Amino acid sequence: MESLKYLNKYLLKYKWTYLLGVLFIILSNLFAILMAPIVRMAVDTVTDSLIVFRHFNGFNLNDEIINMFTGYAVFFALLVLISAIIKGIFMFFMRQTMIVGSRYIEYDLKNEIFDHYQKLSLSFYNKNFTGDLMNRISEDVSRVRMYLGPAIMYTVNLVFLFMMVIGVMIAINPEITLYVLLPLPVLSVSIYYVSDIINHRSDRIQQKLSEMTSFVQEAFSGIRVVKSFAIETKVIENFEKESDDYKEKSMHLVHINALFFPLMLLLVGSSVLITVWVGGREVVYGNFTVGNIAEYIIYVNMLTWPVASLGWVTSLVQRAAASQRRINEFLSLKPEIHTESAEKVIFNDRITFRNVSFRFPDKNDFVLKNINFEILKGKKVGIVGLTGSGKSTIAQLLLRMYDVADGEILLDGVNIKSLDLVKYRSLFGYVPQDVFLFSDSIAGNIDFGLDQSEKDGAGRPEQIREAARVADVLVDIDSFDKQFDTILGERGITLSGGQKQRVAIARAVIKNPDILLLDDSLSAVDTGTEGTIKQNLIDAMNNNTSIFISHRVSVIEESDTIFVLDHGEIVEQGSSAELLEKEGIFAQLRAKQQTNGLTNGL
Template sequence: MKALAHLNKYLVKYKWYLILGTLFTIISNLFGIIPAQLVRYALDLVKDTLDVYFLFEGSKIQSSFYDIFAFSILLYGMLILAMALLKGVFLFMVRQTLIVMSRHIEFDLKNEIYAHYQTLPLSFYRRHNTGDLMARISEDVSKVRMYVGPSIMYGINLITLFILVISYMVSVNAKLTFYVLLPLPVLSLSIYYVNNIIMKRSEALQAQLSSVSTFVQESFSGIRVVKAFVREREQLRHFINQSNDYRNKSLGLTLVDSLFYPFIVVLVGLSNILVVYIGGQEIMAGRLTPGNITEFILYVSMLTWPVMALGWTTSQTQRAAASQVRINEFLTTKTDIVSEKNTVRDIQGAIRFDNVSFVYPDTGIKAIKHFNLSVKAGETVAILGTTGSGKSTVASLLTRLYDPTEGQILVDGVPLKEYNLQSLRSQTGYVPQDVFLFSDSIAQNVAFGTTGLPFSKIEQAAKDADLYTNIIDFPEGFDTKVGERGITLSGGQKQRLSIARAIARDPKILILDDCLSAVDTQTENTILSNLQRIMQDRTSVIISHRVSSAKLADFIVVLNDGEIIEQGTHTELLERNGSYKELYDKQLQGEEV
């Protein structure tokens, strides 16, 4: 129950649902107990008056006596029916409070998890796969809802019914009550034993479900690769293996439940036998009536479902606990990307890297080593280098997806750690190397970074990214759905749409992380010409492995293995006849060929 204590704040939030649900449960159980007493009175009435009825056989008194007797029985029947109807009404109210409460808690818990996910740093997502994240916010939350809904409802019902029924049974005959409840300690011990088995198997089952979800998500996301390499059968075989593991774990858990419930039924049946045997002795001793025996049998029947539900409730609670442990594992993970002073201000765009080094925490790779760079507001810097030289790491550090291991980064003379994250990133336009588009329209993807962006700006951003002509050729224009991850667009179109999304928000700092790698030279020249106007009066960082992308830069930095090996203007670097000159000549010869 320690893990489930996280849900107490929600139970407090929806306390009136819980209080009213408990009250309705008590009332519904009262209306469930009264009919058993009415049955006792009716049976005792039949027994006590039957001999008197036959005593007046053949007389007019017998007819009148029969009318009174029949009316009394009818009255008892009507009262029992009325009690059943009232019990049904209050059972409906119980579900409308406790089950509705569980749906509210499920809604709030999913929102809490999703909101927390978005606060976690990029390093967290490098360590955990998407399928596991999805399983915890869907399957695990569903298991938890079974605890705060049906499990609590049946638990309250069990407690109130036991208190009401057992207290009344003791008042009628303590000896018979003792024998009726005698199997319950055995039941408690069996539940204690089974709980540990259920807990372990539930955890294994949830872990396997996450594995299946991850595999399916990756298969569908990479369906192009799967089909291109004709791996459908192999993927199906892997899925069958994963599903078999899940099935076997599910059957193992089901086996425990299947053996548990019949055991409970046997114990309840034993209670009925004891009622008849001990109750018969009490009747012969004159301490009970046959109506009492019938009443006790009805009480045992009333306790049958709650006792059976106890096993189910215990199982659901254990599953919920296992799921909540998994949920808490992520909820207790805190981001290390926090603002020290929460500074909110309009930035001008002056950037300075002061002896910055960075080591990726999950791999230990030192991507940047003693990196120093100063860019004035409004200037454009190009960072060139081969694959793995640390170019994209610079972009990640500048957008504060990571914090430097050593040194510091300043914007307008203020350390990056002091800025409010939302304020800083809202003034930065970032075009990542790995383009990601949402399953929405082109217009919505362009306007993604800005709320309430006018259509005229969306249109202009598409023109500046040299995408407008392609868009108007689509049958639905800007309303064209791009599909999952932009699958309906070509690689170049996706990159240009990503550029349009970045420049549409009119950022103070524009970061282009190798965003022109999928376009041809002519399209690149068109985009760069448009960007020349856009980059005026704003700080721009162009990251690329192509020298042609650096021609708009005020100065150029060449990286190799995380270190700056050359920097200067295009002319200065050519005159030095170093790495930049070598890279320039190779790419120039390639274009000529």
């Protein structure tokens, strides 16, 4: 329960909505209760009149009396109808306030969680499953909403209805009231247990359903592999197994669900029975009227659903509390990497890695060991090494995706940890090794990194075209039917690996960043295109700093300075000519790749 306190700030924010809801609850109950005395009066009038009617038996007043009866009947029916309508209207407003309020809070909470997710560091994403993160924001929030909406609404309703109905009942006859209400606590408790079981079984079904969804999703996205290996039958069999399991679990739920209403009706029925029985006896003694019995039956029916819902509401609140606890766990996490500062971040001179060592969080082995190097402003720097030597890790550290374990990274002599994180990262135009493009148009993917103000500018289409030209992807894009408006992703077209890389390069270039950082970004383009892009980048980036990371020597050969990385250490550095003279690792790598290239060429 404790965890739900977190939501009080939202309840406070929407307090007027909720208070108005409470008012409507009271009003709707008032008119609901009003119906019972009207029915009592109707029944009593009929019984009384019947007695009178019998006295006049045989006189010729019959027609007039029957007319009078009909008049009464219509009058009472109208009264009942009017109160029912007014009650209905207030119930509508009650839902319009409370349930709508809960939707507002749901919206706010989802946004709060998503905002928080965005701020958390990469290590958080390494530790948690995507499915879990999604569940917090969808599944868990909707459970919390059940507390904010129905649970609160029904509880408030229950409290007022109880006070009002039981007050009226006791005023009429306390003893009968006691007997009549006896089955209700039993109803409440048994509904609690039944809905608890229902909830558990639904959870299992939900779980199974998401397993099935992932299964089907994989089967669809991997359909090419499935077909080429001709294993459709096996996939179908697996699906049948999953599906069968799902059916079993659903059957379990159906069994218990089938119990719910009969149980409720049984207990309500027993209340009605007691009313008629005890009430009937009292009528004989003259303490109760036939109308009272009808009135009580209405009261009992009015109490039934709220009492039944008490058990349901309790389990709703418990589930909401559990969900909110999970949400709170995430919300209380502080981003591991975060600096805010009003000061501008300007790159004037150099970036320095000083004695930098690094290992990934929760891992033992150092991926980078005692790295020292400098990147001078305006220079072209190459980092080369075999796969797994730690090149991408250097890129991640440069972007401060992780903080170094030992040593420091300095921007113009200032530790980057003390610089405003967002401003610092904005210095870079980064093309990651595994390119990710959004399900959006090509234009949207390229100007993705620009500020809104820059996007609204009149020169935007030309800017995008120019960036695409520099990345040597313009010809490809122009060949598509919709050109820059071509939609990528699931419902759009699929680009080749090399096209993706080039779009990602355009995305980095359009920012005209201080530092261009390419991580193996030319690995999927042919040597000709590689040369064109390199030349374009040199022309376009003129005075900016560029860092090319690659396992291919040809990509970084013309850099001003080359750092050769091997097993997390910088083993050689210098210009290409200097390194070749050394006849060390760099020279070997180059020789090997050249012969490979030659044989490939043949």
